[in-house]
Amino acid sequence: MRERRKPINEARLVLPSHSINESFARSVSAAFVAQVNPTITELSDIKCAVSEAVTNCIVHAYADSIGMIYITMKLYDNREFRIEIKDKGRGIPNLDEAMQPLYTTDKENERSGMGFTIMENFMDSLKVTSAAGKGTKVIMSKHFSPLPRIK
Numbered sequence: 001m002r003e004r005r006k007p008i009n010e011a012r013l014v015l016p017s018h019s020i021n022e023s024f025a026r027s028v029s030a031a032f033v034a035q036v037n038p039t040i041t042e043l044s045d046i047k048c049a050v051s052e053a054v055t056n057c058i059v060h061a062y063a064d065s066i067g068m069i070y071i072t073m074k075l076y077d078n079r080e081f082r083i084e085i086k087d088k089g090r091g092i093p094n095l096d097e098a099m100q101p102l103y104t105t106d107k108e109n110e111r112s113g114m115g116f117t118i119m120e121n122f123m124d125s126l127k128v129t130s131a132a133g134k135g136t137k138v139i140m141s142k143h144f145s146p147l148p149r150i151k
């Protein structure tokens with residue numbers, strides 16, 4: 001993740017691609033952002049987007065093996081949250097195609113092909129970089145709404 005300014009808090013998580021770790025990573029992201037009092041909607045948007053990105057590492061990047069997933073989370077003083085989810089798996093040969101709604105390479109497991117669309121819609125920004133055979137990096141960000149003033 002390119003360092004533009006200093007985060008007020010950060011956390012890193014490295015975990016193997018066991019499917020049980022999808023819910024663990026999702027819960028850790030929710031626990032991390034809890035410190036800035038997100039709304040229920042903001043919290044559930046983040047959990048959904050993280051779940052989609054981590055699931056992709058588990059089912060696509062390391063389809064026939066177990067590999068490591070690298071997660072970095074940062075919070076900035078303007079109430080912005082940034083998360084990077086990286087794998088060293090098989091990579092995505094055609095990213096434009098893969099990011100189209102309903103596109104999936106895994107029809108036999110009845111995947112929806114909506115993972116990237118969900119990430120894009122539930123977060124403020126989504127950036128994906130990938131190299132075939134090397135891995136994939138997903139960077140997402142979201143601004144939390146201002147805290148209500150106590151009168």
Ligand SMILES: Nc1ncnc2c1ncn2[C@@H]1O[C@H](COP(=O)(O)OP(=O)(O)O)[C@@H](O)[C@H]1O
Pocket residue numbers: 052056057060061062087089090091092098099103104105106111112113114115116117136
């Ligand atoms: N981390 C990843 N590593 C390898 N391929 C990926 C990864 N993430 C996504 N893909 C590819 O992009 C496609 C679209 O992903 P997504 O929108 O989440 O849909 P789905 O997971 O339902 O197939 C996947 O079918 C897969 O081919």
Ligand SMILES: [Mg+2]
Pocket residue numbers: 052055056114115116
């Ligand atoms: Mg997916």
